Amino acid sequence: MKLYVIQQRKLWxxxxxxxxxxxxxxxxxxxxxxxxxxxxSLDFVGGTRLQVELICxxxxxxxxxISPSDVRDVLADRNLANSSIQLLGDEQHALSIRTSILDxxxxxxxxxxxxxxxxxxDPQTTQIDTVGPTIGRQLFTSGMLALVVSxxxxxxxxxxxxxSDFAVLAxxxxxxxxxxxxxxxxxxxxxxxxxxxxxxxxxxxxxxxFSVNDTVVIYDRVRELIKEHPERHINDTVxxxxxxxxxxxxxxxxxxxxxxVAIFLFGGETLKYFALALIIGFIAGVYSSIFIASTLLALWxxxxxxxxxxxxxxxxxxxxxxxxxxx
Numbered sequence: 542m543k544l545y546v547i548q549q550r551k552l553w554x555x556x557x558x559x560x561x562x563x564x565x566x567x568x569x570x571x572x573x574x575x576x577x578x579x580x581x582s583l584d585f586v587g588g589t590r591l592q593v594e595l596i597c598x599x600x601x602x603x604x605x606x607i608s609p610s611d612v613r614d615v616l617a618d619r620n621l622a623n624s625s626i627q628l629l630g631d632e633q634h635a636l637s638i639r640t641s642i643l644d645x646x647x648x649x650x651x652x653x654x655x656x657x658x659x660x661x662x663d664p665q666t667t668q669i670d671t672v673g674p675t676i677g678r679q680l681f682t683s684g685m686l687a688l689v690v691s692x693x694x695x696x697x698x699x700x701x702x703x704x705s706d707f708a709v710l711a712x713x714x715x716x717x718x719x720x721x722x723x724x725x726x727x728x729x730x731x732x733x734x735x736x737x738x739x740x741x742x743x744x745x746x747x748x749x750x751f752s753v754n755d756t757v758v759i760y761d762r763v764r765e766l767i768k769e770h771p772e773r774h775i776n777d778t779v780x781x782x783x784x785x786x787x788x789x790x791x792x793x794x795x796x797x798x799x800x801x802v803a804i805f806l807f808g809g810e811t812l813k814y815f816a817l818a819l820i821i822g823f824i825a826g827v828y829s830s831i832f833i834a835s836t837l838l839a840l841w842x843x844x845x846x847x848x849x850x851x852x853x854x855x856x857x858x859x860x861x862x863x864x865x866x867x868x
Contacts, residue, residue, distance in 0.1 A: 546783050546832055547776040547839055553832035557717055564724010571727050579723065580730035582639075582738035583672050585681045589643040591636075591652065592668040595660045598634040606633035607659050615654050616640070619647075627734045629810075635666070642671060684742030688719075691746055695753050703760055706841055711756045714834035718752045719745055721825040722818055729814075740815040748822030755793070755830035759786050763838065774849060775842040779835050787831065794827040 546553070568578035575581070583590045597603040609626055616624050621640050629635035636655075643651065648669060656662055692712060699708035722745065729735035762782040770778065801823070804816040842848055 543780070543784055544787060545780055546836055547780055550832070550836035550840070553828075553836060557721075557829070557833060561717070561720045561724060564720060564727055567724060567727035567731055571730055574731070579727055579741075580734065580736045581681075582736035583670055584738040585678075587642065587672050587678075589640050589648065590668075590670045591638045591640070591648065592629070592666075593652070593655070593662040594630075594635040594666040596663040597660060598630075598632065599663065603632070603634050603660070607636050611658050612636065612638070612655065615651070615658050619651060619654065621651070625734070680739050680742075684739065688742065688745055688749070691749050695749070699753075699757070699760075702757075703764060706845075707760050707838065710834055710837045710841065711753060711760070713837060714756055714829040715749050715752055717829045717833055718748055718822055718825040722748060722822045725821050726814075726818065735814060737814075740812075741818055744815055744818035744822065747819060748826060751797070751823055752826030752829060755790050755827055756834045758789065759783060759830055759835055760838070762786050763835070772849060775839050775847070779839040783831055783835050790827050790831060794823055798823055 571580060572578050595603055595607070607628055609628065612626050613622070616622055616626075616638070624638055624640040627637045629637055636659075640651075652662065652667075692715065695715070696708045696712050699711050726735060726737055726741070730737075759782055762785055763779055766773075766778045766782055767775075798820055801816045801820050804812050805820065808816060
């Protein structure tokens with residue numbers, strides 16, 4: 542069965558546009574609520590995070606889940622009403638609180654007040670992290686710089702290996718993958734309070750590297766087919782290139798996503814959303830390589846008058862590019 546990506550390209554673009562626009566709307570709402578397009582973690586904004594669990598959760602004797610209103614009352618009494626609260630676990634017997642930076646005395650007093658109000662905490666599961674705002678800003682700046690440098694490096698590499706139009710359209714596909722991932726996490730931040738940390742930047746860099754590899758495979762096949770059949774229309778060439786690399790793209794992504802699903806399900810809280818970001822990005826990456834990067838290349842070549850590089854007779858036409866030059 543042959544997949545005709547060019548014939549249905551408006552559908553592929555509409556799906557991507559809908560997902561990206563939905564993500565942008567979520568990021569705008571998030572900006573109004575928390576002052577950032579995604580809900581930032583302690584890594585970026587600085588502060589103190591307290592993660593505690595009721596000791597009754599060990600024996601499953603808790604009377605009910607933790608009441609967020611009780612927690613907010615305690616925080617308000619200590620002038621910490623703007624703190625972020627998130628209940629953890631299926632039974633909601635654990636709690637994560639992010640506040641402004643607290644010293645040891647204030648942390649101890651807050652934990653004591655919370656324990657008196659909602660129940661005794663298990664000291665073995667209590668976690669306390671503190672990050673200064675300067676370090677948080679440095680982490681964010683370094684992460685964004687790394688992302689920009691990766692985009693520039695990829696564009697330079699593709700310009701040398703292929704042509705400038707290949708490079709620009711590959712970057713468009715990469716932006717697609719990044720925007721899809723950002724949008725999904727913006728929604729998760731609004732709905733579930735999911736925060737992004739420094740591992741999220743690492744996930745974005747990994748997504749960029751994985752996605753461009755898939756795009757290069759398809760573009761490489763397009764270039765080979767152009768050399769072999771310069772008289773064919775670019776739409777037919779792209780369709781053939783996608784179909785000839787389709788199995789490889791799907792199998793590679795499937796075998797990569799499988800262990801990530803295992804990490805997401807069983808890897809614990811630290812790696813859970815890192816794995817989820819990679820899953821979303823890898824799926825978006827294979828989608829953009831097959832349906833976005835390829836169809837945009839065909840459209841660009843068609844609109845720029847390079848749909849055919851040579852006539853069927855093999856006689857050169859004025860203004861056409863030789864097969865070797867096209868590669």
